[in-house]
Amino acid sequence: MIKKVLIGALCGAVILTVGILIGNYGITKSGSSAPSWVKDVAKDVDENFIEKFLAEVDNMQIQANLKELTKVPHMATTPGDEQTVEYVLKRWKDPESGLDDAWREEYMVYLSFPDPENPNKVTVVDPSNNVLHTVREKEKSYTPDQLDPEVVQPYAAYSPAGQAQGKLVFANQGKVSDYEKLNETLGSLSGTIAITRYGGAGRAAKAINAAPFGVVGVLVYTDPLEMNDGRMSDENETYPHSWYLPPSGVERGSYNTHYGDLLTPYLAAKEDTYRIHPEDITGLPPIPIQPIGFEDAYKLICELGGPPALDTWQGGFNCTYNYGGPGFKDTSAFNQSDVKLDIHNIEQVKSSANVMGIIRGSVEPDRYVIYGNHRDSWVHGAIDPSSGTSVMLELTRVLGRMVKQKLWRPRRSIIFGSWGAEEFGLIGSAEYTEQYFTRLSERTIAYINVDIAVFANATLKASGMPSVQSVIFKAAKQVSAPGENSISVYDNWIKYSNRTSQTHGTIPRMGYLSGAGSDYAPFVHHLGITSIDMSYTYDRSKTSARIYPAYHTAYDTFDYASRFIDPGFTSHQAVARTAGNILIRLADSLLVPFNCSDYTEILKVYLNHAVTLYKSELQAQNIPMKPLEQAVASFETAANHLEKVIRDSDLANETPLKVRRINDQLMLLDRAFLNPLAFPDKYAFRHVIWASSSAGHPTFPGLADSFVKANTSGLTSDWERVHYHVSVLSQAIEGAANTLVDVI
């Protein structure tokens, strides 16, 4: 009986189990089984993957990339440039470690070159027209790199061709105030040649500021005080003995005020695109200008006559800097002599290529994270820009391999851009954003720019909109700083540069992207895309160099980079890891990792500065600041609210459309700050918070600049312009708040 009962119970149990199994697996729960995409859409960033990525980033690969990229000079549109186009394309199309797709895009752009057949000349000529001195036309060779026939003669791109001759004067940095001072002291500058030093004013500005005073030509040189911490001797002090600039080194550069192709404003520079007349370009030097080395500048400046220049104008030479008689002093061999510029620059419309590469997003392919750097250099460009390109190629190698091995595919699409002709004015990136304006505006989460990856190997330096501060910090905390003591990039950074935040306490100090120093400019200023620019940089207790000394010279070579900038390439590696970590987080996070409150904090800082600096005078002018104060308050309320919505949501289990909605609010935040009419004189500066400003105050640029103008002129129309900017700003910030509040 027991046996029967047992058998019966056993049978029952078996039948029950079979039933349960049938019930569980055999019946399709109609309508209630989750489609496969339910899990996909909730996909978030994978911290293990980030660990893996960090481990894979290899300093020796970066070094190898740099070696390859710097084989020959690769100035925009030269054969060397084409070689780099093909190299980047080859890497991005590699079947093992390439991207999903890669291609080149060409633009026909307006460039300016010296004439190889007829080099630019700067001479000292006596009254009988005898040449007493000729400025060096090429930099001195220390390594075989400088012997490459493709090394372009030092020149000022977009300087007009022409001859200029006159008595020399010393005009400090070529600021308006410098020429005013000089003019006041000497009575007249008419017919003079001004020698100026780099810094203080933009390159083109040194000539633009000079012309109204009757100056007929300008020279520019790098003073050893600003670049070499005073060192001048190539016997033992300068490269190849150190990172300092040899006496014959000359900083090349683009001497234009606006960015993008100069003949096709706001249009992509395609073959048949309408072009303005070259004579209608604004912001170019109206008179010949030429950069020279301090070896020659020394010979000219120390011979100048006239009264001694102001103390603040004195530089690193072991002589007194005089203003000039005009001209040289009586005791000089150059007495009575002129300085003569023969400039033979040629403008040409040439085809420049961007190289584009993509990794398609798996869940939201219509959301882009763009990562870019320019590819063109002035000479070999080891640091500028190949350090950045080497980092980018290491990122694409590591990520490309993961994609090819099917180990990873980002949630959103990643676009890599290797921009052409940046050195002439951010041309490749500007034309790209002009061509794809709508599409990029609508879909781009963020742009990351790593141009010069390593200026020096002391600390991270990062700039960006305040909303990306948190993701940069998060990434920087996960990466080890180069060097012996194994602290994080973040902990190292905070030691070099920090500030006190009301919300966060002491944190590393981030910079803003208010200028147009690299290819982030069209993304930030023309499209209003949240952007980041980063690099490793100096220990300011060790050098006061304006920038790394070989910048834009023939000495910016692989040898220079690997011996003096980043031996071992560990700073490159740290930048690659940090930037790549950020890139992955932007591409993979379920919630776009932007923090609105950090934006609020900076808007409040800006507002406080504006109130302190301007409010009482605005009141006197009957211009209410209340709308601006209200707008910042609206922004704060809206930002806090959105962050509460985010905190209160279980995003991984919410409808994907709600997550998308919040992400769109975050993505489009910066678009709200665009106003295409606010700055009619500044090409493609539309972002009313981050536009460039000359007022020198950390506050709203349109307000700051218009205030300075009105306060100087006292004109009613200028004060009205201030009121206009208060309205533009207030309404833009209210508009931004409107995008952060509940969507309806």
Add this chain to the structure above:
Amino acid sequence: MIKKVLIGALCGAVILTVGILIGNYGITKSGSSAPSWVKDVAKDVDENFIEKFLAEVDNMQIQANLKELTKVPHMATTPGDEQTVEYVLKRWKDPESGLDDAWREEYMVYLSFPDPENPNKVTVVDPSNNVLHTVREKEKSYTPDQLDPEVVQPYAAYSPAGQAQGKLVFANQGKVSDYEKLNETLGSLSGTIAITRYGGAGRAAKAINAAPFGVVGVLVYTDPLEMNDGRMSDENETYPHSWYLPPSGVERGSYNTHYGDLLTPYLAAKEDTYRIHPEDITGLPPIPIQPIGFEDAYKLICELGGPPALDTWQGGFNCTYNYGGPGFKDTSAFNQSDVKLDIHNIEQVKSSANVMGIIRGSVEPDRYVIYGNHRDSWVHGAIDPSSGTSVMLELTRVLGRMVKQKLWRPRRSIIFGSWGAEEFGLIGSAEYTEQYFTRLSERTIAYINVDIAVFANATLKASGMPSVQSVIFKAAKQVSAPGENSISVYDNWIKYSNRTSQTHGTIPRMGYLSGAGSDYAPFVHHLGITSIDMSYTYDRSKTSARIYPAYHTAYDTFDYASRFIDPGFTSHQAVARTAGNILIRLADSLLVPFNCSDYTEILKVYLNHAVTLYKSELQAQNIPMKPLEQAVASFETAANHLEKVIRDSDLANETPLKVRRINDQLMLLDRAFLNPLAFPDKYAFRHVIWASSSAGHPTFPGLADSFVKANTSGLTSDWERVHYHVSVLSQAIEGAANTLVDVI
């Protein structure tokens, strides 16, 4: 044994069943049960709901709305206007049939009114300054409506105040060519007063065109030929005997060229917003101008001396229209007399309200369908705009009730806008779009405008971007046309107005939104939002009236509307049903119901016209049209591809992010056609396909207008402007194609 076996089998079966039940319901299938939102996100338009909606739309409710809205004159910012604000708010806040939320938004806007204490005067004065004739200051009363003291004197808003006196001349429609002809014929127009008829040129243009010829004042009247099919007698021919305009009726209007608040271009007109100086407003009449009735115009024109005017200038009066001596003929009692204008208009910045109401979307609340109409009228405004407002209030009643009863909630959010101060230049809608520029640009699927709902009761008339043609047709097919024969609105429409489409064969002819005739303008031209404007309109075989004759007069009353325009309100009902059907489809369809191929078709029509009209001359000028041809081809390829993607997708079962992606491509299509710099002289016209044009050709406006200018002047700089427009257009169309191709 059998029994035992049976019992055993039974037990086994029971246990098995229990097991199956446990297996099926007792075990949570971890990770595989569908979240509740999976069904929600696939929600599509419900045809049963549409049926129900159509059945609910009630003509008698629309009639009652109109009765209420037209109780008193409600010109912008008057007490009558405030009454309508409160009425609309009350309706939208109704607990039974109101919306989710409703509120008012105020703007401080620049308006122009006659001085009630000092009415405008037009007189005929003889050389001794005796007044021989005074033009009627108010329209004659036929119903008590015209006696309301709030009926504003007929006037030209924004005419400058001032006195003008001179000999009268007849200037036809006041076009530039009219003044040229007149000037040529008479030798000089200096010091004259010109009388012009409505039509042919914009209101302000009649004065702007006149001033350069020395004309000092302008009168405008409505010729019975154009408005009354020749009828002139109020004894039996005109209102209240028919819909025709009584002799004393005067069309009021806004005499400005640009739209939006004139003192705050591109900024929302808030209290503290920066305002330009009134004297810096462009596009206003530089000389006094005043509209008069044809009763008075008859007395003036038929007395004019000088040679008989061209045949094409002759109108409906039973006399020969002469040019004027200048002045009256010798045989006239007015011989030697002047016409004198005393204009006392006052400009005021006043507070105007929009009323806003919303129904929150259930699935995609961050996508908006906006439906709007202005609320302000010139007098009682039964047709303009209250016919449209009555329709809107019926839509909100029906939809609001469904929402309150929880029978329905749209997938996307619906925003209703009752705009203020449209009659003065689309001010309420323009300020709204300026204030919420970013948010609306980012989120708005479409804007539907129903201003005058019923001009006449013959047929539907609809205008919009080509992409909405299909959804308009679909809706129109589901609604019965008013009248005995029960055909659809669509079948009725095609009888009155049709065209042959290459793709669709014979279809109703849709119009384009290339002007700024109503509140769609800021949505179309400033924001690039896909828009629709619709109404019921004339049987052109029965009348050639320029518009319904009581337009902008004191006769546009409930009596007029219900007796002559739409007795029974069945045309109102048909418009409400059609517009509501479209609104529901736009708000509820899983896939946004836009058709890109229909856009392609019209771009090709435009291109073909451009090729025919301009190509050979452009070739001669070395301006390649190839980029434009290529751009249209790119658009066609991209549109076809996107439609294939849609056809090949099972959208209801796809990831909701894919559906959203396609919908975003469709939503943002028109944004790609925006260029804020293309038309610097046309306020807030940024849409390069639909901007206004004076060239009179159905092709790209910037190209057409610049071509006319260049072809007339022959100037190189004008031809360059043509080239510029070819580039702007080509790149905009390529940009649009770029948004339709695969997203990466």
